[in-house]
Amino acid sequence: MQDRKSPVTIPPSPKENWVPRRRSDTLFFLVMSGISSCFVLLIILLLVADIMFTTPRNFYDALSKPEIRAAMRLTVLSCTAAALLSVWVGTPLGYLLSRYSFRGRWIVDTLVDIPIVLPPLVLGLSLLILFHQPIFGLQLESTFRDSFGIPIAYSWRAVVLAQFAVACAFSVRTMRVTFDQMNPRAEEVARTLGCTRGQAFLQIALPQARRGIITAFTIAWARALGEFGPILVFAGTTRMRTEVLSTSVFLELSTGNLDAAVAVSLMMVFLAVAVLLVLRIFGAGLNT
């Protein structure tokens, strides 16, 4: 005869606990979304206020100005060039800082953050000084201008360089975090199977870091778009030559053209949103 087993406690139906859990989740989501929505709402309100301040006529007027169109063109080209350059430099530097311990790593790690913490005008002034101060008897500006026929300061090259100086720091930081979060085991396995370090980097690490690279490019591009201080000092704001949208806003504001300044600002927002959406669609997919 089989011993009668003591009765087993049947676990309660999920439905029995559903109501109280739902209550606590609701509260959780209310608090979290309430806090989050403050920021989102702020951004929306800012945009709404800007849109209400300006009119379609202001947009049309701003867009019909050849100097604004030239500034928009230069903005897109220079931001893209600066962002690409930032990713090229940021990827290997982020990889080295993430994967290897070497003497002076903390110094390099600190140095790459300097453009982020430096006041923008100081960065521009530093670039200007760098290119005009003789260092070991060599003045960079005159060397580039006289020997290669390529002036840097107050040209579009200075715009790209000023944007790159700040954007690259963000790119390095992003890429380092990306590689930090990637398990190095796959690269190590590849090396045991005969890959060189270079092959492991190119064929294993880089494909894995794809989303990080796109994020780095996006951040670098966006940062370059908003760059203002270093461009103002190092590249100047010559109409049709070194004027980008951020400096156009400053110039319009300085001459009391608030309507035009807001119109150009909104143009920058639309431009940024368009570029970021395209990047997401073609780079990482809409769901990421």
Next chain:
Amino acid sequence: MNRQTMVLIGSGVVFATMLFLMNASNSTQRNRGLSDQAQEPLVVFCAASNRAVLELIRLQYENEFSRPIQIQYGASQTLLSNIEVSGTGDLYLPADDSFVELGLAKGLLSEVFPLATMNGVVAVRRGNPKNIQSFSDLLRPEIRLVQASPDAAAIGKRTKIVLTEKKLWDRVEAATIAFRTTIVDVANDMVVHAADAGIVYDAVLKSYPDLESVQMPELHGIVSKVSLAVVTGSKQPQAALHFARYVAAKDRGLVHYAEQGFQITRGDVWSDQPELSIFAGSMLRPAIEETLIAFEKREGVRVTRVYNGCGVLVAQMKAGQHPDAYFACDSEFMSQVPDLFPKPVDVSMNELVILVQKGNPHDINSLRDLTKKGLRVGVGHEKQCAMGWLTQNTLRQGGLQTEVMENVTVQSPTGDMLVNQMRAGALDAAVAYLSNAAGSAEHLDAIPIVGLSCSLATQPFAVAEGSHNTQLAERLFKKICSAESKETFEAEGFRWRDPMPQGKQSVP
């Protein structure tokens, strides 16, 4: 080729394309600006607040002369720092002339072109909804008053000085809700309804149709000047000065300044290559000729000089000839044309001496020795030149006029002619300026005339009232007052009077 390599190559191609497009766009723009002339563009560092007016002038100038103007806009102080660090640029146009003074003190700027003045007013929204009519209204508790910072903006600094003198500053400061970095921030605050009133310059309000000004007597004295300055390190000063003259011409650039609400200064009449006429005493020729040549070369202008005895020059002017500037041998001959030259400035002094042959063979040591029998003496003509007039005064003061005049064989309109006659051996002694003998030390000795104060002549310079080239003449005066010019004057035997003490930048 794997995917990673393709992406790398693709990004390189995109990067190269970006650079190519930027370069191509820049070249097209430059070529468009240069037209068919391969001229270096003039680089102007301009305060953003002057952008509207300078763009109009730039377009007009480029159409007229096909010389490209490249304008860098920014904040005045930032632009000055750029000039200092990069050593580039041709012209500097800050928001107000406090930055010009700073640049002059640092040696970064040279010639200055006054363009306009601006006056401090209270700005309110159009229609004056808060009914701000008087100074006491500004202090009402419900009025949100903003000002430019006395530490960061020239108008803020000037406002503080003027109101402190009138013992009103403490109350205004207490009533001010915010001090902004720039005057534009103050105006913008009112446009976006962040403030009800602000102290700004009247010219700024032209850009703000939504604002209007309220004049208040308490703000009288808050005045600022707008000036354009040539960068000392400019590699094309002549071209820079050409454009600067254009901007400062009353029938060119200043027309636009007036349209933009500035109170313009009295500019020169525009001329592509202006001609400046100057009357100067003959004795001044060796002291100023080099300076005039250098001035012509730098400015790209022509200076027509008329050197003669000052009596002759005065007669010419009274007969209807009106030069742009007059440099007299003595103030006596300046005072004879006060209507033409109301504001003379003393530049140098020159002393009368007795010129004798080298070695002083006739042993002449004082004016009394000129009375020796048989001596051939030359003096200046008292009606034709300052030197002659001064000589007669000196002889009269010494009580020797009649006796010396008995030996006078020549009365010349200029000192140079006396020196020539001395060197030719036609005279034994002559009373002339020490400067006349400069360069003749191998042939002549100079005996000082002691104890007679009137033997000293003072040379004043003045710009003609009503001249069409007032600013050009004033810049010439500045050149004449420069350190290099001073050296020349002293080398020629003149004493320097320090006509333009350090820090003083314009002719009174």
